[in-house]
Amino acid sequence: MTGNAPMNLAALPGVHEVLEQAPLTAARARVDHALLVAEIRSHLERCREALAAGQRTEVPAAAAVAEAVAAAVDSWDRPALQPVINLTGTLLHTNLGRAPLSAEAVEAVARAAAGANIEYDLSSGRRGDRDHLVEGLLRRLTGAEAATVVNNNAAAVYLALNTLANRRRVVVSRGELVEIGGSFRMPDIVRKSGCRLVEVGTTNRTHLGDYRRALEEGGRLLLKVHTSNYRVVGFTREVSVGELAALGRELDVPVMVDLGSGALMDLARWGLEGEPLVAETLAAGADVVTFSGDKLLGGPQAGIVLGRSRAIARIKRNPMKRALRCGKLTLAALEATLRAYLSPETLAERLPAYRMIARGLDDLDALAGEIAPHVERWAEGRARVELIDGDSQVGSGALPGAALPTRLIALTPLEGSPSGLARELRALSPPVIGRVHSGKVLLDLRGLLGPEALIRALEQSG
């Protein structure tokens, strides 16, 4: 501690002196008194600590403290969760909310928000089942006998494993022990759901005989995991759902498949091959299938579990279902999203995820023509602007090898770093998120659903 610290500390303005200062006039009228006083106290406390540590030598005046507090209080009103313009080139970006909802889904959410028959049977006037809101659609679209919905796919996997194989052995190929974005690791989820993990095969090759041996040694569930975010290529062998289902039937052991993305539509028409379909997986004999609502399904964050009625009925009776269930806003969005699949021909118009995947380069060129003058005006004196070719990714671990041709607006800073330029774009309203690559900020136009919000953001900042 420095010698003059006690004198400085004593000279700090008092809470009430700060409160009476002009910069806080508006805040005094608007903000709860106790909250405002607490904020002033914590500012003064930080000043005191900085003085005591010698990080600060001047005692701030009451007006200066009031100004800092007023700025902090102003930020309380600014929403932390903001809409963003995702031009990263990762279309379903996990950190940016994955699939954008369709207009119909957004309307459904707004309608349900005021209150809705989430667990109420309108004909009998009795308590209903929230799964029934979407179960009919899910059955029709996938051929499943029954379905239930929880908060996300991690919850779906957990709940299904815990129901079907608590305290028992779950057999998984070593080639499928996947990690999804840091906190979801298949071996951890299997253990946390109360199951004993039995790894079979090797990283690159697993044979039907490996599974058979594990079942003969006491395995009680066959689990197949779609290796969403990577591919094993070269000298490989994996056992298909059909082969596992035949083995499961022979030895009376159920087969569960975690599909991750859970595509309902064949993406081959847009040049994306190799994503297994939910209906196909069920038809191949899987007893239970799980997948996300906000990946290739194009809906809200949710986890969908579907398959044979007996297995789904048991899953629904698991007390943990209550802890993992989703709310009315999610179910409203999911129902509206699923309904779009009833007319596949209009899917790419209705679901933004598919609009982004399906759009052609001519569409992107037209978009580029529309926004280029605005980007150039914004970038004047800051960056050189050019239109270049590139590839977009689907994202969210779907189709890791697939690249969709795209157009990028590339900004090369005239001075300073590209990350500084990227920060300026993030400071726009709404924030514009690009990616930095070899000295440039790249704005991928495939993710731009309409030009208006971007133009507005660029114009406002001048």
Ligand SMILES: *Cc1c(COP(=O)(O)O)cnc(C)c1O
């Ligand atoms: C994405 C994914 C998950 C986790 O799904 P969330 O909806 O993010 O919880 C689980 N398994 C696989 C194979 C996935 O691809």
